[in-house]
Amino acid sequence: MSETAPQGREVWTEKYRPESLAEVAGHESIVGRLENYIARNELPHLLFAGPAGVGKTTCAVAIAKEIFGEQWEANFLELNASDQRGIDVVRDRIKSFARSSFGGFDYRIIFLDEADALTSDAQSALRRTMEQFSHNTRFILSCNYSSKIIDPIQSRCTVFRFSPLADDAIAGQLRSIADTEGIALTEDGIEALIYAAGGDMRTAVNDLQAAGVLDDTVDEDAVFAIASSARPEAIEEMVSLAIDGDFTAARSICERLLTDEGISGDDIIDQLHRTVWEYDLDDQQAVALMDRIGEADYRLTIGANERVQLEAMLASLALEQ
Known part of the structure:
Protein backbone atom coordinates (compact mmCIF):
# COMPACT_ATOMS: atom_id res chain seq x y z
CA MET A 1 0.00 0.00 0.00
CA SER A 2 1.33 3.43 -0.90
CA GLU A 3 1.60 6.04 1.83
CA THR A 4 -1.22 8.05 0.28
CA ALA A 5 -3.58 5.13 -0.27
CA PRO A 6 -6.70 5.09 1.92
CA GLN A 7 -6.75 2.57 4.78
CA GLY A 8 -8.05 -0.80 3.63
CA ARG A 9 -7.99 0.04 -0.08
CA GLU A 10 -5.47 -2.69 -0.96
CA VAL A 11 -6.32 -6.37 -0.57
CA TRP A 12 -4.15 -7.68 2.25
CA THR A 13 -3.74 -11.16 0.78
CA GLU A 14 -1.81 -9.53 -2.07
CA LYS A 15 -0.16 -6.81 0.01
CA TYR A 16 1.33 -9.37 2.40
CA ARG A 17 1.93 -12.20 -0.06
CA PRO A 18 5.48 -13.54 0.52
CA GLU A 19 8.01 -12.26 -2.01
CA SER A 20 10.43 -15.16 -1.54
CA LEU A 21 10.30 -18.81 -0.57
CA ALA A 22 12.00 -17.99 2.74
CA GLU A 23 8.97 -15.90 3.71
CA VAL A 24 6.47 -18.71 3.12
CA ALA A 25 5.08 -19.84 6.48
CA GLY A 26 4.18 -23.34 7.55
CA PHE A 162 0.55 -29.02 0.77
CA SER A 163 -1.40 -29.65 3.97
CA PRO A 164 -3.67 -27.15 5.75
CA LEU A 165 -1.51 -24.65 7.60
CA ALA A 166 -0.83 -25.17 11.28
CA ASP A 167 -2.43 -22.81 13.80
CA ASP A 168 0.95 -21.34 14.80
CA ALA A 169 1.81 -20.41 11.21
CA ILE A 170 -1.50 -18.60 10.71
CA ALA A 171 -1.34 -16.91 14.12
CA GLY A 172 2.14 -15.57 13.46
CA GLN A 173 1.12 -14.04 10.15
CA LEU A 174 -2.05 -12.52 11.61
CA ARG A 175 -0.12 -10.90 14.47
CA SER A 176 2.43 -9.47 12.04
CA ILE A 177 -0.24 -7.97 9.80
CA ALA A 178 -2.20 -6.58 12.74
CA ASP A 179 0.92 -4.88 14.12
CA THR A 180 1.74 -3.34 10.73
CA GLU A 181 -1.82 -2.11 10.20
CA GLY A 182 -2.22 -0.78 13.75
CA ILE A 183 -5.04 -3.15 14.68
CA ALA A 184 -5.58 -4.50 18.18
CA LEU A 185 -5.98 -8.25 17.72
CA THR A 186 -7.11 -10.11 20.83
CA GLU A 187 -6.20 -13.71 21.62
CA ASP A 188 -9.81 -14.85 21.27
CA GLY A 189 -9.90 -12.97 17.97
CA ILE A 190 -6.89 -14.94 16.74
CA GLU A 191 -8.50 -18.21 17.84
CA ALA A 192 -11.72 -17.29 16.04
CA LEU A 193 -9.85 -16.38 12.84
CA ILE A 194 -7.95 -19.68 12.94
CA TYR A 195 -11.13 -21.66 13.59
CA ALA A 196 -13.03 -19.96 10.76
CA ALA A 197 -10.13 -20.40 8.32
CA GLY A 198 -9.65 -24.12 8.86
CA GLY A 199 -5.99 -24.03 7.76
CA ASP A 200 -6.56 -21.54 4.92
CA MET A 201 -4.23 -18.53 5.25
CA ARG A 202 -6.06 -16.55 2.57
CA THR A 203 -9.37 -16.86 4.40
CA ALA A 204 -7.77 -15.87 7.71
CA VAL A 205 -6.17 -12.73 6.25
CA ASN A 206 -9.32 -11.76 4.37
CA ASP A 207 -11.39 -12.13 7.55
CA LEU A 208 -8.86 -10.07 9.50
CA GLN A 209 -9.08 -7.27 6.95
CA ALA A 210 -12.87 -7.38 6.85
CA ALA A 211 -13.09 -7.23 10.64
CA GLY A 212 -10.34 -4.62 10.92
CA VAL A 213 -12.10 -2.24 8.54
CA LEU A 214 -15.12 -2.17 10.87
CA ASP A 215 -13.23 -1.77 14.15
CA ASP A 216 -9.66 -1.12 15.30
CA THR A 217 -10.07 -3.98 17.78
CA VAL A 218 -10.62 -7.43 16.31
CA ASP A 219 -12.01 -9.87 18.86
CA GLU A 220 -14.11 -13.03 18.69
CA ASP A 221 -17.38 -11.14 18.25
CA ALA A 222 -15.97 -9.08 15.38
CA VAL A 223 -14.69 -12.19 13.59
CA PHE A 224 -17.89 -14.21 13.76
CA ALA A 225 -19.87 -11.15 12.69
CA ILE A 226 -18.16 -11.20 9.28
CA ALA A 227 -16.95 -14.79 8.85
CA SER A 228 -18.99 -17.44 7.06
CA SER A 229 -18.76 -19.63 10.13
CA ALA A 230 -20.96 -20.28 13.12
CA ARG A 231 -19.61 -20.17 16.62
CA PRO A 232 -18.26 -23.61 17.50
CA GLU A 233 -20.32 -23.75 20.68
CA ALA A 234 -23.53 -23.29 18.64
CA ILE A 235 -22.65 -26.21 16.38
CA GLU A 236 -21.75 -28.39 19.35
CA GLU A 237 -24.99 -27.51 21.17
CA MET A 238 -27.05 -28.33 18.09
CA VAL A 239 -25.46 -31.76 17.75
CA SER A 240 -25.64 -32.51 21.48
CA LEU A 241 -29.33 -31.68 21.62
CA ALA A 242 -30.05 -33.95 18.65
CA ILE A 243 -28.08 -36.82 20.17
CA ASP A 244 -29.97 -36.32 23.45
CA GLY A 245 -33.22 -36.73 21.52
CA ASP A 246 -34.36 -33.08 21.61
CA PHE A 247 -34.92 -32.65 17.89
CA THR A 248 -37.07 -29.51 18.26
CA ALA A 249 -34.35 -27.57 20.11
CA ALA A 250 -31.64 -28.80 17.71
CA ARG A 251 -33.75 -27.79 14.72
CA SER A 252 -34.27 -24.34 16.24
CA ILE A 253 -30.51 -23.75 16.39
CA CYS A 254 -30.12 -25.01 12.82
CA GLU A 255 -32.86 -22.61 11.69
CA ARG A 256 -31.14 -19.70 13.42
CA LEU A 257 -27.79 -20.51 11.81
CA LEU A 258 -29.28 -20.78 8.33
CA THR A 259 -31.77 -17.89 8.49
CA ASP A 260 -30.63 -15.34 11.06
CA GLU A 261 -26.87 -15.73 10.69
CA GLY A 262 -26.85 -16.64 7.01
CA ILE A 263 -24.50 -19.61 7.37
CA SER A 264 -24.69 -21.93 4.38
CA GLY A 265 -25.48 -25.60 4.77
CA ASP A 266 -22.13 -26.52 3.21
CA ASP A 267 -20.28 -24.44 5.80
CA ILE A 268 -22.20 -26.05 8.66
CA ILE A 269 -21.35 -29.51 7.32
CA ASP A 270 -17.70 -28.50 6.95
CA GLN A 271 -17.56 -27.21 10.52
CA LEU A 272 -19.15 -30.41 11.80
CA HIS A 273 -16.66 -32.53 9.93
CA ARG A 274 -13.67 -30.55 11.22
CA THR A 275 -14.72 -30.61 14.87
CA VAL A 276 -16.73 -33.78 15.46
CA TRP A 277 -13.90 -35.48 17.35
CA GLU A 278 -13.63 -32.51 19.70
CA TYR A 279 -17.12 -33.10 21.07
CA ASP A 280 -17.80 -35.13 24.19
CA LEU A 281 -19.16 -38.11 22.29
CA ASP A 282 -18.51 -41.80 22.71
CA ASP A 283 -17.17 -43.73 19.72
CA GLN A 284 -20.58 -45.01 18.63
CA GLN A 285 -22.10 -41.52 18.66
CA ALA A 286 -19.13 -40.05 16.78
CA VAL A 287 -19.29 -42.76 14.12
CA ALA A 288 -23.04 -42.26 13.70
CA LEU A 289 -22.55 -38.51 13.34
CA MET A 290 -19.79 -38.95 10.75
CA ASP A 291 -22.06 -41.27 8.78
CA ARG A 292 -24.85 -38.68 8.76
CA ILE A 293 -22.40 -35.89 7.84
CA GLY A 294 -21.17 -37.89 4.86
CA GLU A 295 -24.70 -38.57 3.63
CA ALA A 296 -25.78 -34.93 4.01
CA ASP A 297 -22.60 -33.67 2.31
CA TYR A 298 -23.17 -35.94 -0.68
CA ARG A 299 -26.78 -34.86 -1.08
CA LEU A 300 -25.89 -31.17 -0.85
CA THR A 301 -23.19 -31.71 -3.47
CA ILE A 302 -25.75 -33.04 -5.97
CA GLY A 303 -28.10 -30.12 -5.31
CA ALA A 304 -30.44 -31.20 -2.53
CA ASN A 305 -32.16 -28.63 -0.29
CA GLU A 306 -29.77 -27.71 2.53
CA ARG A 307 -32.46 -27.07 5.14
CA VAL A 308 -34.14 -30.42 4.48
CA GLN A 309 -30.86 -32.33 4.57
CA LEU A 310 -29.59 -30.72 7.78
CA GLU A 311 -32.90 -31.29 9.54
CA ALA A 312 -32.94 -34.88 8.29
CA MET A 313 -29.45 -35.37 9.70
CA LEU A 314 -30.53 -34.01 13.11
CA ALA A 315 -33.72 -36.10 13.04
CA SER A 316 -31.73 -39.24 12.31
CA LEU A 317 -29.45 -38.57 15.27
CA ALA A 318 -32.45 -37.93 17.53
CA LEU A 319 -34.23 -41.13 16.43
CA GLU A 320 -31.29 -43.28 17.46
CA GLN A 321 -31.83 -42.37 21.10
Whole structure:
Protein backbone atom coordinates (compact mmCIF):
# COMPACT_ATOMS: atom_id res chain seq x y z
CA MET A 1 0.00 0.00 0.00
CA SER A 2 1.33 3.43 -0.90
CA GLU A 3 1.60 6.04 1.83
CA THR A 4 -1.22 8.05 0.28
CA ALA A 5 -3.58 5.13 -0.27
CA PRO A 6 -6.70 5.09 1.92
CA GLN A 7 -6.75 2.57 4.78
CA GLY A 8 -8.05 -0.80 3.63
CA ARG A 9 -7.99 0.04 -0.08
CA GLU A 10 -5.47 -2.69 -0.96
CA VAL A 11 -6.32 -6.37 -0.57
CA TRP A 12 -4.15 -7.68 2.25
CA THR A 13 -3.74 -11.16 0.78
CA GLU A 14 -1.81 -9.53 -2.07
CA LYS A 15 -0.16 -6.81 0.01
CA TYR A 16 1.33 -9.37 2.40
CA ARG A 17 1.93 -12.20 -0.06
CA PRO A 18 5.48 -13.54 0.52
CA GLU A 19 8.01 -12.26 -2.01
CA SER A 20 10.43 -15.16 -1.54
CA LEU A 21 10.30 -18.81 -0.57
CA ALA A 22 12.00 -17.99 2.74
CA GLU A 23 8.97 -15.90 3.71
CA VAL A 24 6.47 -18.71 3.12
CA ALA A 25 5.08 -19.84 6.48
CA GLY A 26 4.18 -23.34 7.55
CA HIS A 27 5.87 -25.41 4.82
CA GLU A 28 9.50 -25.50 5.87
CA SER A 29 10.19 -28.94 4.39
CA ILE A 30 8.69 -28.05 1.00
CA VAL A 31 10.44 -24.68 0.91
CA GLY A 32 13.79 -26.29 1.71
CA ARG A 33 13.49 -28.74 -1.19
CA LEU A 34 12.42 -26.04 -3.63
CA GLU A 35 15.32 -23.81 -2.59
CA ASN A 36 17.73 -26.70 -3.25
CA TYR A 37 16.37 -27.13 -6.77
CA ILE A 38 16.87 -23.42 -7.46
CA ALA A 39 20.36 -23.31 -5.93
CA ARG A 40 21.46 -26.25 -8.11
CA ASN A 41 19.67 -24.87 -11.20
CA GLU A 42 17.86 -28.20 -11.56
CA LEU A 43 14.21 -27.22 -11.33
CA PRO A 44 11.97 -30.09 -12.56
CA HIS A 45 8.34 -29.91 -13.54
CA LEU A 46 6.37 -29.50 -10.33
CA LEU A 47 2.91 -30.55 -9.17
CA PHE A 48 1.53 -28.77 -6.10
CA ALA A 49 -1.47 -30.54 -4.55
CA GLY A 50 -3.50 -29.38 -1.57
CA PRO A 51 -6.47 -27.33 -0.35
CA ALA A 52 -7.05 -23.67 -1.16
CA GLY A 53 -5.16 -20.89 0.58
CA VAL A 54 -2.16 -22.88 1.80
CA GLY A 55 0.58 -21.37 -0.39
CA LYS A 56 0.64 -23.22 -3.72
CA THR A 57 0.38 -20.12 -5.93
CA THR A 58 2.61 -18.14 -3.58
CA CYS A 59 5.37 -20.73 -3.91
CA ALA A 60 5.07 -20.78 -7.70
CA VAL A 61 5.38 -16.99 -7.96
CA ALA A 62 8.22 -16.93 -5.42
CA ILE A 63 10.13 -19.50 -7.50
CA ALA A 64 9.80 -17.29 -10.57
CA LYS A 65 10.95 -14.20 -8.67
CA GLU A 66 14.00 -15.96 -7.28
CA ILE A 67 15.02 -17.39 -10.66
CA PHE A 68 14.25 -14.44 -12.94
CA GLY A 69 14.52 -11.47 -10.59
CA GLU A 70 13.05 -8.27 -12.01
CA GLN A 71 12.30 -10.03 -15.31
CA TRP A 72 10.07 -12.64 -13.69
CA GLU A 73 6.82 -11.41 -15.24
CA ALA A 74 8.20 -11.72 -18.77
CA ASN A 75 9.29 -15.29 -18.13
CA PHE A 76 6.30 -16.54 -16.14
CA LEU A 77 2.91 -17.41 -17.66
CA GLU A 78 0.03 -18.02 -15.26
CA LEU A 79 -3.16 -19.66 -16.47
CA ASN A 80 -6.22 -20.70 -14.51
CA ALA A 81 -7.48 -24.01 -15.82
CA SER A 82 -10.90 -23.61 -14.19
CA ASP A 83 -11.56 -20.60 -16.44
CA GLN A 84 -9.85 -21.98 -19.54
CA ARG A 85 -10.46 -25.69 -19.56
CA GLY A 86 -10.35 -26.54 -23.23
CA ILE A 87 -7.69 -28.26 -25.24
CA ASP A 88 -7.20 -25.05 -27.27
CA VAL A 89 -5.59 -23.38 -24.26
CA VAL A 90 -2.94 -26.07 -24.10
CA ARG A 91 -2.40 -26.09 -27.82
CA ASP A 92 -2.41 -22.34 -28.35
CA ARG A 93 -1.46 -20.19 -25.35
CA ILE A 94 0.96 -22.60 -23.73
CA LYS A 95 2.67 -23.57 -26.99
CA SER A 96 2.87 -19.95 -28.09
CA PHE A 97 4.57 -18.95 -24.85
CA ALA A 98 6.88 -21.96 -24.86
CA ARG A 99 7.96 -21.28 -28.46
CA SER A 100 8.55 -17.54 -28.08
CA SER A 101 12.15 -16.37 -27.99
CA PHE A 102 13.81 -15.16 -24.81
CA GLY A 103 17.33 -14.55 -23.61
CA GLY A 104 19.41 -14.73 -20.50
CA PHE A 105 17.78 -17.79 -18.93
CA ASP A 106 17.77 -21.52 -19.58
CA TYR A 107 14.01 -21.84 -19.43
CA ARG A 108 10.69 -20.13 -18.75
CA ILE A 109 7.99 -21.19 -16.31
CA ILE A 110 4.35 -21.91 -17.08
CA PHE A 111 2.10 -22.05 -14.01
CA LEU A 112 -1.21 -23.80 -14.53
CA ASP A 113 -3.49 -23.19 -11.55
CA GLU A 114 -6.38 -25.56 -10.75
CA ALA A 115 -5.02 -28.06 -13.25
CA ASP A 116 -7.45 -30.70 -12.00
CA ALA A 117 -10.18 -28.74 -13.84
CA LEU A 118 -8.61 -29.56 -17.22
CA THR A 119 -10.47 -32.03 -19.36
CA SER A 120 -8.87 -35.40 -20.10
CA ASP A 121 -8.15 -34.33 -23.68
CA ALA A 122 -6.51 -31.12 -22.46
CA GLN A 123 -4.35 -33.06 -20.00
CA SER A 124 -3.25 -35.43 -22.75
CA ALA A 125 -2.32 -32.45 -24.92
CA LEU A 126 -0.49 -30.91 -21.96
CA ARG A 127 1.52 -34.09 -21.50
CA ARG A 128 2.71 -33.96 -25.10
CA THR A 129 3.51 -30.26 -24.79
CA MET A 130 5.55 -30.90 -21.63
CA GLU A 131 7.60 -33.44 -23.59
CA GLN A 132 8.02 -31.20 -26.62
CA PHE A 133 9.26 -28.14 -24.73
CA SER A 134 11.06 -29.71 -21.77
CA HIS A 135 14.37 -28.26 -23.02
CA ASN A 136 13.27 -24.64 -22.47
CA THR A 137 10.12 -24.69 -20.33
CA ARG A 138 9.29 -25.80 -16.81
CA PHE A 139 5.69 -26.46 -15.83
CA ILE A 140 4.27 -25.89 -12.35
CA LEU A 141 0.80 -27.33 -11.91
CA SER A 142 -1.40 -26.77 -8.87
CA CYS A 143 -4.52 -28.70 -7.97
CA ASN A 144 -6.75 -29.56 -5.05
CA TYR A 145 -6.85 -33.27 -5.88
CA SER A 146 -3.82 -34.94 -7.46
CA SER A 147 -5.97 -38.00 -8.22
CA LYS A 148 -7.66 -35.95 -10.96
CA ILE A 149 -4.34 -35.45 -12.76
CA ILE A 150 -3.60 -38.21 -15.26
CA ASP A 151 -0.72 -40.54 -14.37
CA PRO A 152 1.48 -39.59 -17.38
CA ILE A 153 1.59 -35.98 -16.11
CA GLN A 154 2.18 -37.00 -12.49
CA SER A 155 5.08 -39.21 -13.55
CA ARG A 156 6.73 -36.21 -15.26
CA CYS A 157 6.48 -34.00 -12.17
CA THR A 158 7.94 -33.85 -8.71
CA VAL A 159 4.86 -33.87 -6.49
CA PHE A 160 4.58 -31.65 -3.40
CA ARG A 161 1.59 -32.14 -1.12
CA PHE A 162 0.55 -29.02 0.77
CA SER A 163 -1.40 -29.65 3.97
CA PRO A 164 -3.67 -27.15 5.75
CA LEU A 165 -1.51 -24.65 7.60
CA ALA A 166 -0.83 -25.17 11.28
CA ASP A 167 -2.43 -22.81 13.80
CA ASP A 168 0.95 -21.34 14.80
CA ALA A 169 1.81 -20.41 11.21
CA ILE A 170 -1.50 -18.60 10.71
CA ALA A 171 -1.34 -16.91 14.12
CA GLY A 172 2.14 -15.57 13.46
CA GLN A 173 1.12 -14.04 10.15
CA LEU A 174 -2.05 -12.52 11.61
CA ARG A 175 -0.12 -10.90 14.47
CA SER A 176 2.43 -9.47 12.04
CA ILE A 177 -0.24 -7.97 9.80
CA ALA A 178 -2.20 -6.58 12.74
CA ASP A 179 0.92 -4.88 14.12
CA THR A 180 1.74 -3.34 10.73
CA GLU A 181 -1.82 -2.11 10.20
CA GLY A 182 -2.22 -0.78 13.75
CA ILE A 183 -5.04 -3.15 14.68
CA ALA A 184 -5.58 -4.50 18.18
CA LEU A 185 -5.98 -8.25 17.72
CA THR A 186 -7.11 -10.11 20.83
CA GLU A 187 -6.20 -13.71 21.62
CA ASP A 188 -9.81 -14.85 21.27
CA GLY A 189 -9.90 -12.97 17.97
CA ILE A 190 -6.89 -14.94 16.74
CA GLU A 191 -8.50 -18.21 17.84
CA ALA A 192 -11.72 -17.29 16.04
CA LEU A 193 -9.85 -16.38 12.84
CA ILE A 194 -7.95 -19.68 12.94
CA TYR A 195 -11.13 -21.66 13.59
CA ALA A 196 -13.03 -19.96 10.76
CA ALA A 197 -10.13 -20.40 8.32
CA GLY A 198 -9.65 -24.12 8.86
CA GLY A 199 -5.99 -24.03 7.76
CA ASP A 200 -6.56 -21.54 4.92
CA MET A 201 -4.23 -18.53 5.25
CA ARG A 202 -6.06 -16.55 2.57
CA THR A 203 -9.37 -16.86 4.40
CA ALA A 204 -7.77 -15.87 7.71
CA VAL A 205 -6.17 -12.73 6.25
CA ASN A 206 -9.32 -11.76 4.37
CA ASP A 207 -11.39 -12.13 7.55
CA LEU A 208 -8.86 -10.07 9.50
CA GLN A 209 -9.08 -7.27 6.95
CA ALA A 210 -12.87 -7.38 6.85
CA ALA A 211 -13.09 -7.23 10.64
CA GLY A 212 -10.34 -4.62 10.92
CA VAL A 213 -12.10 -2.24 8.54
CA LEU A 214 -15.12 -2.17 10.87
CA ASP A 215 -13.23 -1.77 14.15
CA ASP A 216 -9.66 -1.12 15.30
CA THR A 217 -10.07 -3.98 17.78
CA VAL A 218 -10.62 -7.43 16.31
CA ASP A 219 -12.01 -9.87 18.86
CA GLU A 220 -14.11 -13.03 18.69
CA ASP A 221 -17.38 -11.14 18.25
CA ALA A 222 -15.97 -9.08 15.38
CA VAL A 223 -14.69 -12.19 13.59
CA PHE A 224 -17.89 -14.21 13.76
CA ALA A 225 -19.87 -11.15 12.69
CA ILE A 226 -18.16 -11.20 9.28
CA ALA A 227 -16.95 -14.79 8.85
CA SER A 228 -18.99 -17.44 7.06
CA SER A 229 -18.76 -19.63 10.13
CA ALA A 230 -20.96 -20.28 13.12
CA ARG A 231 -19.61 -20.17 16.62
CA PRO A 232 -18.26 -23.61 17.50
CA GLU A 233 -20.32 -23.75 20.68
CA ALA A 234 -23.53 -23.29 18.64
CA ILE A 235 -22.65 -26.21 16.38
CA GLU A 236 -21.75 -28.39 19.35
CA GLU A 237 -24.99 -27.51 21.17
CA MET A 238 -27.05 -28.33 18.09
CA VAL A 239 -25.46 -31.76 17.75
CA SER A 240 -25.64 -32.51 21.48
CA LEU A 241 -29.33 -31.68 21.62
CA ALA A 242 -30.05 -33.95 18.65
CA ILE A 243 -28.08 -36.82 20.17
CA ASP A 244 -29.97 -36.32 23.45
CA GLY A 245 -33.22 -36.73 21.52
CA ASP A 246 -34.36 -33.08 21.61
CA PHE A 247 -34.92 -32.65 17.89
CA THR A 248 -37.07 -29.51 18.26
CA ALA A 249 -34.35 -27.57 20.11
CA ALA A 250 -31.64 -28.80 17.71
CA ARG A 251 -33.75 -27.79 14.72
CA SER A 252 -34.27 -24.34 16.24
CA ILE A 253 -30.51 -23.75 16.39
CA CYS A 254 -30.12 -25.01 12.82
CA GLU A 255 -32.86 -22.61 11.69
CA ARG A 256 -31.14 -19.70 13.42
CA LEU A 257 -27.79 -20.51 11.81
CA LEU A 258 -29.28 -20.78 8.33
CA THR A 259 -31.77 -17.89 8.49
CA ASP A 260 -30.63 -15.34 11.06
CA GLU A 261 -26.87 -15.73 10.69
CA GLY A 262 -26.85 -16.64 7.01
CA ILE A 263 -24.50 -19.61 7.37
CA SER A 264 -24.69 -21.93 4.38
CA GLY A 265 -25.48 -25.60 4.77
CA ASP A 266 -22.13 -26.52 3.21
CA ASP A 267 -20.28 -24.44 5.80
CA ILE A 268 -22.20 -26.05 8.66
CA ILE A 269 -21.35 -29.51 7.32
CA ASP A 270 -17.70 -28.50 6.95
CA GLN A 271 -17.56 -27.21 10.52
CA LEU A 272 -19.15 -30.41 11.80
CA HIS A 273 -16.66 -32.53 9.93
CA ARG A 274 -13.67 -30.55 11.22
CA THR A 275 -14.72 -30.61 14.87
CA VAL A 276 -16.73 -33.78 15.46
CA TRP A 277 -13.90 -35.48 17.35
CA GLU A 278 -13.63 -32.51 19.70
CA TYR A 279 -17.12 -33.10 21.07
CA ASP A 280 -17.80 -35.13 24.19
CA LEU A 281 -19.16 -38.11 22.29
CA ASP A 282 -18.51 -41.80 22.71
CA ASP A 283 -17.17 -43.73 19.72
CA GLN A 284 -20.58 -45.01 18.63
CA GLN A 285 -22.10 -41.52 18.66
CA ALA A 286 -19.13 -40.05 16.78
CA VAL A 287 -19.29 -42.76 14.12
CA ALA A 288 -23.04 -42.26 13.70
CA LEU A 289 -22.55 -38.51 13.34
CA MET A 290 -19.79 -38.95 10.75
CA ASP A 291 -22.06 -41.27 8.78
CA ARG A 292 -24.85 -38.68 8.76
CA ILE A 293 -22.40 -35.89 7.84
CA GLY A 294 -21.17 -37.89 4.86
CA GLU A 295 -24.70 -38.57 3.63
CA ALA A 296 -25.78 -34.93 4.01
CA ASP A 297 -22.60 -33.67 2.31
CA TYR A 298 -23.17 -35.94 -0.68
CA ARG A 299 -26.78 -34.86 -1.08
CA LEU A 300 -25.89 -31.17 -0.85
CA THR A 301 -23.19 -31.71 -3.47
CA ILE A 302 -25.75 -33.04 -5.97
CA GLY A 303 -28.10 -30.12 -5.31
CA ALA A 304 -30.44 -31.20 -2.53
CA ASN A 305 -32.16 -28.63 -0.29
CA GLU A 306 -29.77 -27.71 2.53
CA ARG A 307 -32.46 -27.07 5.14
CA VAL A 308 -34.14 -30.42 4.48
CA GLN A 309 -30.86 -32.33 4.57
CA LEU A 310 -29.59 -30.72 7.78
CA GLU A 311 -32.90 -31.29 9.54
CA ALA A 312 -32.94 -34.88 8.29
CA MET A 313 -29.45 -35.37 9.70
CA LEU A 314 -30.53 -34.01 13.11
CA ALA A 315 -33.72 -36.10 13.04
CA SER A 316 -31.73 -39.24 12.31
CA LEU A 317 -29.45 -38.57 15.27
CA ALA A 318 -32.45 -37.93 17.53
CA LEU A 319 -34.23 -41.13 16.43
CA GLU A 320 -31.29 -43.28 17.46
CA GLN A 321 -31.83 -42.37 21.10
